[in-house]
Amino acid sequence: MVKQKGILYDSTMCVGCGECYSACKKQNKLPETNSDFLKDHLSANTYTVVEQHGDLYARKMCMHCAEPTCASVCPVKAFEKTKEGAVIYDAEKCIGCRYCMQACPHQIPRYEWSQVSPRVRKCVLCQNRISKGLPTACSEACPTGATICGDLDDLKIEAKKRLSEGSDKYYQHIYGLDEAGGGSVLILASVPFEKLGYTPNLPKQPMPQLTNRVMEKIPTVATVGGLFLGSMYWLTKRKNEIAREEKEAKFKRNEVK
Amino acid sequence: MKNSNASKLSFWKIVAAVIMICGLYSSYIRFTKGLGASTHLSDSIPWGLWIGFDFLGVGLAAAGFTIAVMVHVFNIHKFEPIVRPAILTAYIGYTLVVLLLIIDLGRPQNFWHPLVMWNLHSVMFEITWCVICYSAILTLEFAPVVLEKYNLTAPIKILRKISIPVVILGVIFSTLHQSSFGSLYLIVPGRLYPLWYSTLLPVNFYISCIAAGLSMIIFESYLNARAFNLGLRLDILSGLAKIVLYVLIIGFLVRITDMIITGKTPFLFLPRTETYMFYAEVIVGTFIPVYLLSQAKYRKSRMWLYVISIFTLSGFVLNRINVAVTGLVASSKTSYFPSFDEISITMMLVVLGMWAFKLVSTKFPVFVELENLKEEKLPEDSREMILSE
CATH class of the missing domain: 1.20.5 (Single alpha-helices involved in coiled-coils or other helix-helix interfaces)
Structure with missing residues (x-):
């Protein structure tokens, strides 16, 4: 069985250099969208951003949920959680109802509004790299080790270790471990996560359960x-x-x- | 007298023509330049006016199943004369909603995908299927009207034989997708404002569509009676109004009980746009009509029934807009107002719908029994149950 891959992003180690941002653009052949990457935001041509909050930095990207809301709401199964853990999208199936954008608890999917036949765009955890055992482009480019890629189970152990060893350095919470049922992206920070612009108070249960109860x-x-x-x-x-x-x-x- | 009538007619014809031209131009822009060029939708507001209009269209067409169930399943034949107008309304409503959905889809060429690519967990998938099946049922329910005109008795006989199962299936499909429009929002607990978010959203949507659908029939009957100089069966409309009253009360009690149990009452006292919009919806759509309908004198006046139906319908429109737009704006951190193209395409569809209703109801026997009543005076409260057999 293939082990699930994941990303651990430790914002306390992030210096805001933007290497991950550039590597992602290069990997996905995306055009330049802003001369100052710190002022850029997620869009159809930007799958990850580095945001500055005071002297702290925070990366935003798809959280690759274990039970993805986007995949559950899509009427035509255009989204799929791969065995490596990435949530990928098939534009050939998509009808363009945009329910995924409306429903995503992290508000991640973006749309090609300027196209006549638009696609939904977001980070795909470099599916074609991780399936070959390579790390994601962003983690490979990170010079400080703030973003690392590896087996998800190992990353969870590592995140917990960092929290217990640096109890004064970290805010004691792993964002992404339980949020909306958890996913393949884990985030550590020195301050409460809403201060870095992450959606607070997400339920621990996977969101699809909210609809399944009725659908049943x-x-x-x-x-x-x-x-x-x-x-x-x-x-x-x-x-x-x-x-x-x-x-x-x-x-x-x-x-x- | 005649002159002013003629000029009034041509004035509305010109308005309709202008709307049609704008709508066609906007459709051209939408299909050649894309959604970004034609709408004010964005990554934070992926659904806008068009989805709101779909909610309204489907909700207002709810009389199609409520009247059918009363007459054919509960055998309350008093309402027989309004079955056809109700089904025609539903038929046109659903056609417009499907048309607008196709315009709204980012990749309309793939609109048929849900038929072959199934996701049983998706509310959107369920809605798509129910809307398709219900449209087919409406075709069967309306077919006799067309067949009658051409005296094709053989197929009518077959349709009559299967009519009861067809009606029952139609009610089930309607129940499922009318409530599912509410279920669409079950998955956004953090985004939809607490005054509207509830695990009972599907129930709320279902109850409110019944009141709205019946009010739509009262509204239409009044306008039709005026336009075609038809007799207005006040006993029927008063009967409908009484049902609307009960449904409004039940709907309100369900919502308020749910709010108390889930501890949402403090949200009723926050000085915010959402709070005001909530009160507007409840006062216009529930309090005023319930007060008026609870008094027999208003329930038995044509004019008042018409006015009350406007209140109920406005309250319904406010409710759906609040869920689809108002309740989501705060969490998306942007503002939204529909673009010219969004508005003109929507108005074009409204004009098309009104034109289709007028055309079909004049060419085909839709208002049959009412026409026979032309200029015939009816006892105002003839409450006797008419037995059709």
């Missing part, structure tokens, strides 16, 4: 509804028939009299 009821609603309506039809029809018969009987009685 559909067969019941359909059967019970069908039976109920069928019997109501029969009952009310019978009731009307009886009413009419009584009316006629009354009429006849009156005639006889």
Whole structure:
């Protein structure tokens, strides 16, 4: 069995050099979108950004959820969680309903608004690299080791080790371990995560469960509804028939009299 | 007198023509330059006016199944004369919604993909299938009207034989997708404002569409009676109004109980746009119509029924817009106002829908029983149940 890969981003080690940003652009053959990478934002041509919050830096990218919301809401299964852990997208299937963009708890997917036949764009965890055992382009380019790539299980152990060893250095939370059911991207920081612009208070359960609870009821609603309506039809029809018969009987009685 | 009528008619014809030209031009822009050039949608606001309009179209067409179930399943034949107008409304409503969905899709050439690429976990997938199946059912339900005109009795006989299962299937498909429009938002608990987010969203959507669909029939009947000089069956409309009253009360009780249980009442007192919009929705769409409908004198006046239906419909529109736009704006950190092209395409579809309704209802026997009642005076509260057999 293939081991799931992942990314560990330790913002306390990040110096905001932007090597990850450039490497991502190069890897995905994306055009330049901003002369100052710190002022750039996620777009159809930018899959990862480095944001400056005071003297701290924070990377934003797809979190590659274990149970991806985008994949669960997509009516045509255009998203897929690969065995390596990446959440990838197939434009050939996509109908362009943009429910993935509306539903993503991290608000990551971006759209090619200027195209006539637009695609959804986002980080794909360098699927074609990690499937060959190579690290993602961003982690390979990182000069400080703030972004590292490896087996997800090892990264989880490493993240926990860093938290327990540097209890005064770190805010004691691994962002991405439980958020929306967790995923393949883990983030460490020295301050609470909302201060770095990460979505706070995400539920621990995977988001797709919120809809599945209702979707599961559909067969019941359909059967019970069908039976109920069928019997109501029969009952009310019978009731009307009886009413009419009584009316006629009354009429006849009156005639006889 | 005649002159002013004629000029009024041509004035509206000119307005319709202008809207059609703008709409066609905007459609051209949308399909040649893309969504970015034609809409104000963005990465933070991926759904806008068009999705809102789809919600409204489908909700207002809900009478198609509610009236059908009352007449054909519950055998309340009093409502028989409005079955056809209700089904025609639904048919046109759904056609417009499907058209607009195709315009709204980023890759419309792939619109058929859900038929072959299944994702049983997706609410969007379920809605697509239900809308397709229900449109097919509406075709079967409306077919007799067309067949009657050409005196094709054989297929009518077949349709009549299968009519009850067809109606029941239609009700089930409607129930599923009307509520699923609410389920679409179950997955965004962090984004949709708490006044609207609820695990009961599908239930709320379902209850409110029933009230809106029936109000739409009252609204339409009044306008049709005025336009075609038809008799207005006040007993039928008062009956509908009473159902609207009960449904509005149930809908409100469900929502308020849910808010109390989930501890959302503090949100009712925050000085924010969302709070004001919530009150606007509840006052216009629930409090005013419930107050008026609870009094028999308003329920038995044509004019008042028309006014009340406008309140109920406005409240419904506000509710859907609040869920689709207002409730999401704060969390997306941007503002949104639809573009010229978004508005003109939407208006073009409204004009097309009104034109189609007028065309079909004059060419085909839609308002059959009402036409027979032309200029015939009916006892105002003839509450007797008409037995069709």
